[in-house]
Amino acid sequence: MNKSVKAWAAKGLGRMIGGSGMLLLAGLMVAAVDLRGALRVPSVFTDHMVLQREQANPVWGWDDPGTKVRVRFGETEVRTVADAAGRWEVELEARPAQWEPETLLIEGTDRLEIEDVLVGEVWICSGQSNMQWPLRQTWNGDLNALGADYPGMRLLTVPRVGTQELQDDFDGEWVLAGPETVLDFSAIGYYFGRFLHETLDVPVGLIDNAWGGSAAEAWIHREALEGEGRFRRIVETAADKEAQMQTPEAREAHEVALEEWEAAKASAEAEGRRVPRKPRSPEAWLSGNQRAGNIYAGVLHPTIGYGIRGVIWYQGESNASRAQAYRDLFPYLIEHWRSEWGQGDFPFYWVQLADFREEADVPGESAWAELREAQTRTLSLPNTGQAVIIDLGEGNDIHPRNKHDVAARLARWALARDYGYDLTYRSPEFTSGRVAGSRVEIDFKGFGSSLRTVDTDTVKGFAICGEDREWRWAEARLVDGDTVEVWHEAIPEPVAVRYAWADNPDCNLFSEDGLPVTPFRTDSFPMITKPES
Numbered sequence: 001m002n003k004s005v006k007a008w009a010a011k012g013l014g015r016m017i018g019g020s021g022m023l024l025l026a027g028l029m030v031a032a033v034d035l036r037g038a039l040r041v042p043s044v045f046t047d048h049m050v051l052q053r054e055q056a057n058p059v060w061g062w063d064d065p066g067t068k069v070r071v072r073f074g075e076t077e078v079r080t081v082a083d084a085a086g087r088w089e090v091e092l093e094a095r096p097a098q099w100e101p102e103t104l105l106i107e108g109t110d111r112l113e114i115e116d117v118l119v120g121e122v123w124i125c126s127g128q129s130n131m132q133w134p135l136r137q138t139w140n141g142d143l144n145a146l147g148a149d150y151p152g153m154r155l156l157t158v159p160r161v162g163t164q165e166l167q168d169d170f171d172g173e174w175v176l177a178g179p180e181t182v183l184d185f186s187a188i189g190y191y192f193g194r195f196l197h198e199t200l201d202v203p204v205g206l207i208d209n210a211w212g213g214s215a216a217e218a219w220i221h222r223e224a225l226e227g228e229g230r231f232r233r234i235v236e237t238a239a240d241k242e243a244q245m246q247t248p249e250a251r252e253a254h255e256v257a258l259e260e261w262e263a264a265k266a267s268a269e270a271e272g273r274r275v276p277r278k279p280r281s282p283e284a285w286l287s288g289n290q291r292a293g294n295i296y297a298g299v300l301h302p303t304i305g306y307g308i309r310g311v312i313w314y315q316g317e318s319n320a321s322r323a324q325a326y327r328d329l330f331p332y333l334i335e336h337w338r339s340e341w342g343q344g345d346f347p348f349y350w351v352q353l354a355d356f357r358e359e360a361d362v363p364g365e366s367a368w369a370e371l372r373e374a375q376t377r378t379l380s381l382p383n384t385g386q387a388v389i390i391d392l393g394e395g396n397d398i399h400p401r402n403k404h405d406v407a408a409r410l411a412r413w414a415l416a417r418d419y420g421y422d423l424t425y426r427s428p429e430f431t432s433g434r435v436a437g438s439r440v441e442i443d444f445k446g447f448g449s450s451l452r453t454v455d456t457d458t459v460k461g462f463a464i465c466g467e468d469r470e471w472r473w474a475e476a477r478l479v480d481g482d483t484v485e486v487w488h489e490a491i492p493e494p495v496a497v498r499y500a501w502a503d504n505p506d507c508n509l510f511s512e513d514g515l516p517v518t519p520f521r522t523d524s525f526p527m528i529t530k531p532e533s
Contacts, residue, residue, distance in 0.1 A: 038064045038086070039110040044306050047115045048174040049104075050154045050205025052122045052307035053097045055343070060089035060305070063108040072105040073117070082108070095119055097202035099152065118152065120203030121196055122308045123414075125189030126219075126300075127315035128289075129212030130351070130399060130406075135190050136183040139401045145179050148190075153177035153197050155185050158209040161298035162287040164222060170302050174205070186210060188351075191407030192312055192414075199415060207306075209299050214289035215318045216329050219300060220336055222293025230328050233531060238292040245282035254281050290318070304340050309418065310347030311337070312410050316371050317353065317398060323370035323529040331378045349385040349413045350375060352518075354393030354400050357503040363463035363471035365528045368503045372519050376429075385413035388427040391454075391516045395504050409515065424448045424513040430520040433497060439487040440464065440497050441479065442522075449511035450481025459484060461507025463498045466491045469525065471498070484509070496523035 041061035051057045051073075059071055063082040071078045071090045078090040088108075098119035106112040125131055135141040154174045161167060175181045182190050186208040197204040211218075217225060217234050225231045244250055257279040268275045280288070289295060319326045334348050352375050353368055360366075372390075379386055387409035394400045412425035426447040433442045444451060453459055459476035464486055474497070476486045486497050500507040500519035509517040 038062070038067070039069075039106065039108040039112060041106065041112065041114075042169040042302055043172045044156065044207075044303050045104070045114055046173040047117075048154050048176055049114065049117050049156075050122050050174070050203050051092070051095075051117060051119045052205075052309055053095065053119045053202065055094050055307060057092045057094075057307035058089055058305050059092060059104070059106075060087065061106065062086045063088060067108045069106065069108040071107075074102050097121075099203060118154070118203035118205075120152070120205065121200065122205040122207070122306070123189075123193065123196075124303070124308055124311040125186045125192070125206055125208045125210060126311055127210050127313045127350075128214045128318060129210070130317075130354075130403075131186055131188055131312075131314035132208070132210035132212045133187055133399055133403060134184045135187040135403075137399075137401070138187045138403045140404070141183065141187060144191075144404075145183050148177055148179050148182040148194075150177040150194065150197060152203040153193055154203070154205045155181060155190075156205070156207045157185065158207065158299050158303065160211045160289070160295075162218070162289055162291065162294035163298040164291075164293055166297045166301050167299075168302055170299070187403035188312070188314060188407045188410070191404050192410050195408065195411035196414065196419075199411075199421070200419060207303060207308075209303065210314070211289045211295055211299065213318055214295055214315065215292075216315060216326065216333055217292040218289050218295040219315075220293065220329075220333055221296050221340070224336055225292055228332065231325075231332075234292060234325070234329070242286065242291070245285050250282045254279060300337075305342065308341070308343065308346060310349065310414070312414075313348065313350040314406075315350075316375060320353070320367045320371040321529060322531070323367055323374050324527045325529075325531065326371055326374040327377055330374060331381050334378070334381055334384065345381075345383045347383050347385070347414065347418055348381075349387065349410050350378075351387045351389060351406055351410065352376070354389045355391070355395065355504040356393050356398055357395060359395065359504050359506055360502045363473055363498065363501065366502045367529050369501045369505075369519060369521075370527050370529050373521070376518055376520070383417075385410075385417065385426070386518070387413065388516050388518050390500050390505065390507060390519060391510075393504065424511065424515065427515040428509075428511050428517045430499070430518070430522070433522045435494060438492045438494065439485055440494050440522075442484045442486060442497060442499075444482050444484070444517065446482060446511055449513045449515070451478060451484070451517070452510055452512055453478070454508045454510050456508060459509060461500045461505055461509060462486045463501060464488050464491055464494050465496050465523075466493050467495055469496075481512075496521065496525070498522070 065086050067082045069088045080088050080090050082088040101116040104114040104117050156174045189206045189208050193204045193206045265275050415421040416423040416425040428444045428446045431443045431445050462474040462476045463471045464474040465471045472488045474486045474488050498521040
């Protein structure tokens with residue numbers, strides 16, 4: 001239904017409900033349905049939308065089976081017929097960026113006019129809470145919002161709906177980027193879009209579908225996971241928990257937990273302490289963001305096929321304890337989305353996990369470091385990129401408030417790789433290491449830049465071990481712009497080196513352009529996140 005029709009119907013219903021309002025309401029609801037006819041489109045097509053430039057754009061919807069449907073946008077007109085299920089789809093021809101707004105006209109059993117449509121760059125902003133995190137809760141978010149007068153930037157937020165049933169639509173609409181609308185939009189998404197908007201001087205559309213705390217497997221079609229043998233453990237774990245969550249015992253246990261929580265809450269409030277988190281119900285898990293396939297079906301599916309340039313992604317915290325499995329799961333997610341979208345290997349750029357928790361006194365193992373490594377390995381897929389932010393986290397907060405610099409590092413990838421700007425965009429990465437006596441020389445690829453230290457001249461962040469695999473903090477020095485020498489006086493025969501290998505590493509090696517060196521290890525010792533067989 002056209003959003004203006006929805007608004008009109010809602011206002012009318014609000015005025016008419018009175019003492020016998022329920023009867024009137026039922027009648028008016030029927031009238032409203034009749035008014036709109038059978039023709040409808042999903043909420044990804046509303047006033048103020050942005051179409052992706054320089055590529056064909058699908059437009060789809062529903063009408064009575066067999067209905068002839070005509071779609072017109074500017075000089076382009078396309079016709080089709082609704083199939084036996086009532087679904088129809090057309091493809092608008094590619095066109096360049098366009099600032100002059102036009103109307104997307106759709107005619108079938110009814111007539112829909114989607115107004116103020118621009119053509120520019122469209123990006124999906126996806127992941128968990130650090131992508132969802134709104135501008136209003138970031139450093140200087142209020143200040144940045146004051147100047148957010150960008151009528152050529154359009155924002156669409158997809159509600160968080162967790163289900164196993166594939167959804168075709170959602171409740172949402174495109175809005176213009178202004179001082180009020182940007183405050184509750186993804187901060188990273190907004191800043192990323194603003195970098196593109198101001199640099200490219202074209203309209204930009206951003207679709208925010210992030211869901212805090214979400215697991216990667218929730219973003220993948222359940223049937224696709226079940227068809228991949230390597231994800232057997234994920235599928236079986238989900239099935240077991242589904243069965244358990246639907247038992248009388250689970251509901252009874254939740255009732256007991258609620259009673260205990262009420263007592264703990266009362267005690268905390270009386271003593272001025274922080275109230276503990278309320279226990280989640282079994283139903284909340286079943287419709288939540290951890291269940292395999294839930295977010296794909298309820299959030300992603302209604303938007304699949306909409307013309308986009310690419311995806312920016314910030315997720316991994318919820319999968320850190322299963323980092324080894326993420327080596328397969330994350331690249332599969334990317335390939336799965338690309339296959340479903342049918343728009344080729346579109347750009348997919350992600351944020352590597354930030355530094356978090358207490359700094360370690362001694363070097364050792366880290367699930368977060370293993371998750372970061374899994375993310376780095378995913379760079380083997382074509383047209384992917386990683387924004388390293390090992391310097392931007394906060395040890396006492398999983399949600400670092402500096403989202404501006406995170407978005408800037410993502411924007412470097414897009415502006416350099418997709419739009420041709422001469423920018424350094426990739427963090428330096430380990431390429432090789434060689435033992436020279438009691439020292440190890442580590443070579444890096446700087447991707448157009450050379451290495452430097454930040455804050456102090458002393459190189460920090462390296463650990464080294466011998467055959468005993470007992471890790472020690474290492475001494476290190478820059479040999480030149482691409483090589484670091486690493487050693488420890490108590491290890492005459494080193495066998496492995498690691499850099500920034502911790503939940504919250506103290507490290508200070510950067511490129512001359514301000515991009516932190518990518519955490520790495522030279523060893524292939526067993527991972528602590530390897531599942532028990």
